[in-house]
Amino acid sequence: MDETIAKFIEMGYSIEMIGRAVEETGGENPEPMLILETLFKISTSSEASSSKSKLIDELIGMGFSEESVIKVIQEHGEENLEEITNTLLSYAEAEKMRGTENEDINNNYLSDDNDDDGNLYSGLSSSDEENELNSFHEDGRLQDLIKMGYPRKEASIALERCGEIASLAEIVDFIFAAQMARQLDEFWAAPEVQERRINEPPSRRRKLNTDMATDEELIRLPNPMIGFGVPKEPGLITERPVPIPNIALGPPYFYYENVAMTPKGVWDKMSSHLYDIKPEFVDSLYFCAAARKRGYIHNLPIKNRFEIQPTPHYTIQEEFPLTKKWWPPWDKRTKLNCVLTCIASAQLTNRIRKRLEKHEGDPAVQKDVVDQCKKWNLVWVGKNKAAPLEPYEMERLLGFPNNHTRGISRTDRYKSLGNSFQVDTVAYHLSVLKPLYPKGIKVLSLFTGIGGGEVALHRLQIPMNLVVSVEISEVNRNIFRSFWEQTNQRGDLIEFTNVEELDDHKIEVLMDQYGGFDLVIGGSPCNNLAGANRVSRSGLEGDQSSLFYDYCRILEAVRRKASRMRR
DNA sequence: GACATCATGAATTGCATG
DNA sequence: CATGCAATTCATGATGTC
Incomplete structure (x- = not known):
């Protein structure tokens, strides 16, 4: 414990604050992570703000306005560091996209008036992106970073880590994430001696060790299958056991889904192609009266999730x-x-x-x-x-509205529904987007199906300013278009048939036209993974399931483009 | 051709048992 | 730790009817 306290002092906290945090955390041997969280809370709460916390100064130094930082920390005072990172990045993103409007992002975030933003994404076209990118000299990047207030040492490390072709925005993201993660990292890298002193249940410690093991370890399905937590069930986790790698932090956010029980090694491979983010396995029986075991790889924050109302019956x-x-x-x-x-x-x-x-x-x-x-x-x-x-x-x-799939053959209804999301489960995960995008989001929806993700957003009352949808089945496209019309959506709906046709150029044009995407969502075909398939359960390289790689390709193209646009 | 109906195992995991 | 048993699973292909 002494070592822990010493570490806190080293991090710049006063002894009084540490004492108070330990007291508030309670318990004989509170977990250092909990103390740190409490410390963070105390240091950013209004009554303790006579001396501005180190973090606020740091954030302001990074180029965010003082109002933004204070506002975010007030709003998310009890959030974890990752949450604040995500929120600030979202604000910065939103500010960029508003462009000439130059509104105060905080007032915008807090205000309830949802004025007409029909022209939010009209007539935006950019040019010379590529030329700008190519002329981006490394020395120039370093100087820009220093000009933005980053320490030279930190900036050059980030440059080195991000590579020569990284955009300024990517490097800024990297530094930002690294700064935010540093305090946490000290604990993840804690020496063995300290680890043993931590008074935590053995199950959690085992999980921790497993997660920190090498990549050779196969991903195991959790039991119970509750992911980072489900409503009305103990075991809620508020921090990811394995943090999101810096390179994958949002926005743009992404949400990938597939069946949990695949042939061996499939989830390891999918994770490795999605920035090594560990999948969240959730059984929808915690959300409705039917089981549905699925894995979700996403870079969404996980704190302050909430259910959509009304909740379905559980039995x-x-x-x-x-x-x-x-x-x-x-x-x-x-x-x-x-x-x-x-x-x-x-x-x-x-x-x-x-x-x-x-x-x-x-x-x-x-x-x-x-x-x-x-x-x-x-x-x-x-x-x-x-x-x-x-x-x-x-x-x-x-979780779909009554007769969502009306109008097609009975056989097709069963097929389309069987292939769909469980809306309440997905909505629970997506609910964290609601405070981040009060004016609505722009969605790239791959393998849309009958629109489970969009129904979830709709039921969360998150306006969809744009949905670019890719769906190969005509009956599914018809169902989704009907939903779009029947719910009087005001945003634009753009439809594609094949993911293959959505190439880099098309993505760039769309993102220029609309100002980028906020969310890339989709579950790639499970045909060759699903246990119910007796004929062609050929794994991730199967005819249909290999379209997973198109999801990755498109996601990466969107994130690259978003990084360029951030400048 | 659209649609409905029906028969067709096995991979994987959890669990108990020795 | 090996072994066996039980439980679960976003499906495909053939055939028939209209």
Whole structure:
């Protein structure tokens, strides 16, 4: 503990503050991370601001206005460092994009008036980007950085780390992130002796060690599958166990999704292609009455998530009350299994009924029937009658509005719904964007499907000023366009069919035209990964699932372009 | 051709057991 | 630690009907 305190003093905190923080943190041997968080809170709270904290000075020195910094820290006083980084970067981004308007970003953020921003992205066109980039000399970059107030040493390290072709914005991002992360890093790199003194549950320590191990370690699925935490369940994590690498910090933010249970090594590979961010595995049974085990790789902040309202029912019986009348007492299910793309045959329902009538009260038969019900996700809709869900029932489970998929064949509805997001789960993750983008966001939506991500944003009441959507299926495009029209969206919708056709040039033109993207969202095809595939479960290199690499390509193009535009 | 219906395992993981 | 068992899974392809 003494070592910890010494470290705090070294970081510039006074002994009084440390004492107060330890006291407030409580416990015999509080975790240093918690103390640091409390210290941070104290040092940035209004009553302790007689002497401005080191952090505020640092942020101001980096070129943010004093008002911005104070405002953000007041607003997010209890946030972690990553949160503040993200928020300030978002503000800076928003300020840049407003361009000549030159509004005070803080007033803009705090004000409730949502005036008409229909012309927010009209007539923006830039030129000579490439020439500017090429003429960017390293010495020039160094001098620019020093002019911006960065210490020479820090600037040159960043230059070295980012490489010769990095833009100024990328380097600024790097320095910023490095400064914000430095305090945390001291603890992650803490010596063994100190580590053992930390009074933390063994499970957490094991996780910590695993995460810090080499990359050879395969990614394991967590149990319970709650990611960084789910509502109404213990185990909420407020810091990422493995921080986001500097190079991947947003904005622009991105959100990638796929099935959790893939062939071995797939998630390791996907993570390695997405900036080594560790996936967040979440089972949607914590959000609705059906399981849905999915992995999400994203660079979103994770603090202050919230659920969309109204929340769905958590059990089968509450979600489908009419089944209660027929539900046999020996079927103990309260949650359904994953909604797939195909349903059970009517023959199965018949076979089950006949068996139950013939062997009334036979526990062995009942056990077998329950197994079949689990396998095919059946619910009880009549006496001895177990039937698959109707499309509208799947819509409800997945968080879509009633009849979202109306207008296409029943077979196609099942297929499209089975391939979709669970809206409440995704919305929970995306909810952190709401305070960051009060005037709405610009979305690049890959593999849009029936628009699960957009429905989530809509239900979060985050305006979509622009959606560029890529979706190969015509019926899905029709459904999504119907949603767009029926909800009276005011933003622009631009549709593409194939991800392959969205090349670097098209991306640049779109981003110039609209001022960039705030969010890149999508889940690439799982056909060749999903366990239900008996025929072609060929892994990430399969015909459809290899489109994952197009997601990466497009994301990287967007982030590169965004870095150039930031200047 | 659109649509509906049906039959078709296996990879992976968790867990208990020895 | 090996082994076996149980549980779960964003699907594909063939066939029939209209």
